[in-house]
Amino acid sequence: MNVQAREAPAPPGFLPWAPELTGEAGPPPEPRAPRGRPGAALYLPLRLAWRQLRAEKARLASAIAGVMFACVLVFMQLGFRSALFDSATALLASFRADVFLMHPMTQVSFKPEMLPRVRASQALALPEVQATVPVYLAQATWRNPESGARRAVQLVGFDVEAGVMDFPGLAPLIETLKRPDTMVFDRRSRPEFGPVPKLLAERGPFEVQVANRQMEVVGLIEIGPSFGADGNVVMSETNFRRLVKERQVSQVDLIAIRLVPGADREAAVARLRQVLPPDVTVLGGPDLVKHERDYWESATPIGFIFMFGSIMGLIVGMVIVYQILFSDIASHLKEYATLKAMGYSNFYLGRAVLSAAFILALLGFLPGFALSTFLYDVVGKSTFLPLAMDAPRALAVFGMIFTMCGLAGLLAMRKLRDANPADMF
Amino acid sequence: MDGHASAVRPAPVEIRGLGYAYGEGELRRPVLRDIDLTIRPGEIVLLTGPSGSGKTTLLTLIGALRAMQEGSCRVLGQELMGASEAQRVQLRRQIGFIFQQHNLLGFLTAQQNVAMAIELDPRTTEAGRLERATAMLAAVGLGDRGASLPSELSGGQRQRVAVARALAGEPGLILADEPTAALDRQSGGEVVRLLRELAKRRGVPILLVTHDPRILDLADRIVSMEDGRIVPTKQAEGVPAA
Structure with a gap:
């Protein structure tokens, strides 16, 4: 068989030294088509x-x-x-409210500017507002029940019956929290506050000195520490006032608003802005979390x-x-x-x-x-x-x-x- | 690409009036002047001459490794004057190169090194490539060393792998630059004889640059260069015509 390579290319299996191709000088190989399987x-x-x-x-x-x-x-x-960011906003993210009022100067929740409590009552003027709950925030000194060491703890006071807060573990403790000088402790607080969960399990409710007052720890909830607060303590509004005596009742740190079911949040926010004087900022729930986040993101180098x-x-x-x-x-x-x-x-x-x-x-x-x-x-x-x-x-x-x-x-x-x-x- | 009509097969290499210079302006230094050279099918041509005579530059121009400046150079049907980079890269796939050093990839086995020469051919399969590589290695007498890394081979064996690699792609032309320079007398002679034998059997022309007087007898024709020009030489004696 005389191979006419140009007319009919040799079968691909042909080795170059196959007898058909040797014996005499062959033509230069065909230029190759630069095509192929794309994967290769x-x-x-x-x-x-x-x-x-x-x-x-x-x-x-x-x-x-x-x-x-x-x-x-x-x-x-x-x-x-x-x-x-998650921990800094953990406290706010666990509020079950739809809309919040705060002072326009408040940059971050652990350093709040106070706003008049009366705005909570004024907000009720709108038909779509179902409930308003004033929230008090403060930091106080906690004395470690074992070592006596002092450390700043975040206090959160509000009407525990209003059902605005949604901390895991809070619901069954609401009745107990109505008693004088009681509080619940955030089990995820840093260990420097003492082995509170262990002590609670061993002795039941026990007394801890907070802001130079004997307070009774009656239960545990879960919030988590943040960069602003190493630990959290939640109590009723009344107990908060007994503990933080210099605080005037008329001045609160945050007002949580619950809308009637089915109400449009954006519309409600817009109307509240119209109705309320300019000494409050009206924010939807997620906006508050974002506001807090923005603080950490932009106002601090963190x-x-x-x-x-x-x-x-x-x-x-x-x-x-x-x-x-x-x-x-x-x-x-x-x-x-x-x-x-x-x-x-x-x-x-x-x-x-x-x-x-x-x-x-x-x-x-x-x-x-x-x-x-x-x-x-x-x-x-x-x-x-x-x-x-x-x-x-x-x-x-x-x-x-x-x-x-x-x-x-x-x-x-x-x-x-x-x-x-x-x-x- | 005009081989269809023509009864006479075209010359694999056809050079007319080729000139080349390094540098520009005042520093321009011509290294090749008015070169005419034709390599006929199946011919083995040795290019000799003192260093600096321009033979290596000529080899790189024919090998499409360098852009042309002047004249005409037709290699395997492709005019290189004014050819694009892509055209030159494409042409190189049809040329087998053998260097002074073996230049094998140290991290590939002998077989894989040879297969690299055909990996660019999209019509081949992996199994086909390895089979062809093994057959090529057998042809250079290294059939049992396919799995060896270059570092496990002797100098002569490595250069034989390089010969197998140059031939594996069924090139239309083989260009070799001092392939024996790094080898001792015996293995150098073996490698070149092997190269000659394999090329002759396939009818592949070879252009070989060398200083080595021991291998002059392999050539069909010896071309001498001096000062950038081709000077007349005698036909190699005692070598039967191709």
Whole structure:
């Protein structure tokens, strides 16, 4: 069989030294069509990158450690940031009210400006308002029942019968809280306040000195400490007044409003703004939480500090990945140039470098994620901050790590230009 | 690409009036002047000359590794004067390169290194590539070393892997630059003889730059260069015509 390669191409199985093709000088091969399975264009560079990474175990390990480090740093920073915001707003978020009134100067709930209690009665003028509950907030000194050490605690006083507050564990204690000098304690308060849950379980209700007054702890609720308050104590309005004597009844810190079922909150907020004098700010429930959050985010450097920490972590990680990829290219310049001489394009090799970056992103993220989950648990237990791993955050951090590695890959790719096949000879 | 009509097969390499210079303006330094060179199908051409005579530059121009400046250079049917980067990259896939150093990828086995030469061909499958790589390695006498890393092979064996890699892609032309320079006398001779034998069997032309007088007898034709020009030489003796 005499092969007419140009008319009828040889079957693909033909080896070039098959007898049919040897014996005489054959024609140059047909130019190849640059088409192919689209997957191969991504898979083959990826495989090349993986084989190269795998070959240098120590370098791979240090790259993974670098990405993992960045990953853990970002997870911790974001975790703290969100724990701060979550805990700072935990108290407000647990109010079951629809609308709130507060003084326009109040920036944050633990440092409230007072507003006239009479606004609560005025708000009742609107038909859509079902109930209004004045809330008193103050900080006072708590004396640790065991050691006697003093620490500031957040006091929350309100009409416990109004059913506005929704702290877990509060409902069965409402009757008891009507007794003089009683209060309930936030079981998630920091341990410096003393082993209150343990004592309560051992002796039943017991006395604790708060603001130089003997108060009886009658039960436990759950709120959680915040950056503004290490612990919380909830009591009836009357008991609050007995404890904080200098406080005038007519001055409250916050007014919670419950609307009649089915009322439009936005419309009610707008009407309350019309009706009430300008010495109160009217906020919907979620807006109050947001107001509180904005304070921590913008009025304090705390939010910025955590963002800054995250960005620094990402930059350090990017530099490490860049270094690894760069030195991988630099030490293989001749090989890369050879590949270019063999017909590998810059684009193909660029894909290999990016693939290496993304492999590092994945290999660094997985242990980083596991370590961060573990650290959230450990740190959450010791700081009593609500640190929890959730899917959106994991995805966000993965996105950041992926971007970080991608940028490092793009930077390192520039080194490929130095692999010039013309210099190979 | 005009081979359809023509009864005579076109020359794989056809160079007319090629010139090349490094630098610009005052610093412009011509290295190649008015080069005419034709390599016929299946021909083995040795390019010799003192260093600085421009032979390496000529090789990189033919290999589409460098952009042309002047004249015409037709390689495997592709005019390189004014060819785009993409066209040159495409052409390189049809050329087998053998370098002074083996330049094998250290993290790939011999078999994987050879398969890299055909990985860009979208018609091949992974199994087909590895099979062809193994067969190529067998052809250079390394059939049992496919799983070895380059660091586990001797210098001569590595250069033989490089020969297998250059030939695996069924190139239409092989360009070699001092392939024996890094090897001792015996393994250098083996590698070049092997290269010659495999190329002859496939009818692939070779352009080989060398200083090595021991391998001059392999050539069908010896082209000498001096000061950027081709100077007349005698036909290699004792070598049967292709």
